[in-house]
Amino acid sequence: MTSPDTEYASLNEFYRVAWDQLGRGVADAKHPARTPTLATISANGFPTQRTVVLRAADRLASQVEIHTDSLTPKVEELRENNKAALHVWIRKSMLQLRLGVCFDVLTGLEVADRWNAVPPTSRISYGTQPVPGKAITGPFDYEKPAEQARFAVLKGHVQQIEVLYLGTKHQRALYKRIDDWSGQWISP
Numbered sequence: 001m002t003s004p005d006t007e008y009a010s011l012n013e014f015y016r017v018a019w020d021q022l023g024r025g026v027a028d029a030k031h032p033a034r035t036p037t038l039a040t041i042s043a044n045g046f047p048t049q050r051t052v053v054l055r056a057a058d059r060l061a062s063q064v065e066i067h068t069d070s071l072t073p074k075v076e077e078l079r080e081n082n083k084a085a086l087h088v089w090i091r092k093s094m095l096q097l098r099l100g101v102c103f104d105v106l107t108g109l110e111v112a113d114r115w116n117a118v119p120p121t122s123r124i125s126y127g128t129q130p131v132p133g134k135a136i137t138g139p140f141d142y143e144k145p146a147e148q149a150r151f152a153v154l155k156g157h158v159q160q161i162e163v164l165y166l167g168t169k170h171q172r173a174l175y176k177r178i179d180d181w182s183g184q185w186i187s188p
């Protein structure tokens with residue numbers, strides 16, 4: 001846990017802290033960064049959000065990964081507009097992370113390794129009938145077979161990260177891929 005009196009002396013350190021938190025989310029099912037909010041732009045032009053599980057976070061490659069069902073609306077939205085956002089608030093560390101991310105949708109043989117690593121009990125998240133979001137007559141009028149063909153990996157190429165720290169002295173910085181992640185302090 002971070003003390004409220006923590007001060008981040010350099011942009012580099014603040015940036016590393018942000019990725020460290022994302023990495024903890026991947027490793028620890030109880031960490032808040034495990035379940036960021038993913039925002040996409042829906043067909044009617046409004047932003048739409050949902051909780052997802054963060055499956056990978058690679059600072060050196062500036063990439064993140066999410067697993068999903070390829071027939072969910074979010075995938076259609078990302079195929080139409082691959083610019084999305086991830087948000088997480090880590091209360092114990094007093095950090096908010098806001099990521100701007102361009103997603104590729106990967107399916108089939110490209111992601112067979114990831115599918116093989118999904119526990120059998122979790123595979124039923126990929127293949128729901130009728131397709132997720134469709135109207136059903138009663139609350140349980142659906143089936144959840146495991147369908148490898150429906151498994152998709154959303155590979156996110158992080159474009160920018162905004163970090164806000166709400167310690168005693170607030171700190172905020174914006175990092176952009178186009179600036180080689182050098183970062184800029186901004187007013188909190």
Ligand SMILES: Cc1cc2nc3c(=O)[nH]c(=O)nc-3n(C[C@H](O)[C@H](O)[C@H](O)COP(=O)(O)O)c2cc1C
Binds near residue numbers: 051066072073133
């Ligand atoms: C804690 C939690 C974790 C979730 N993780 C995922 C996930 O990793 N992938 C996913 O597609 N949906 C996940 N969901 C379900 C989504 O929030 C959402 O309901 C579903 O994917 C349909 O989204 P869409 O209609 O916007 O495509 C999760 C929901 C919760 C509450």
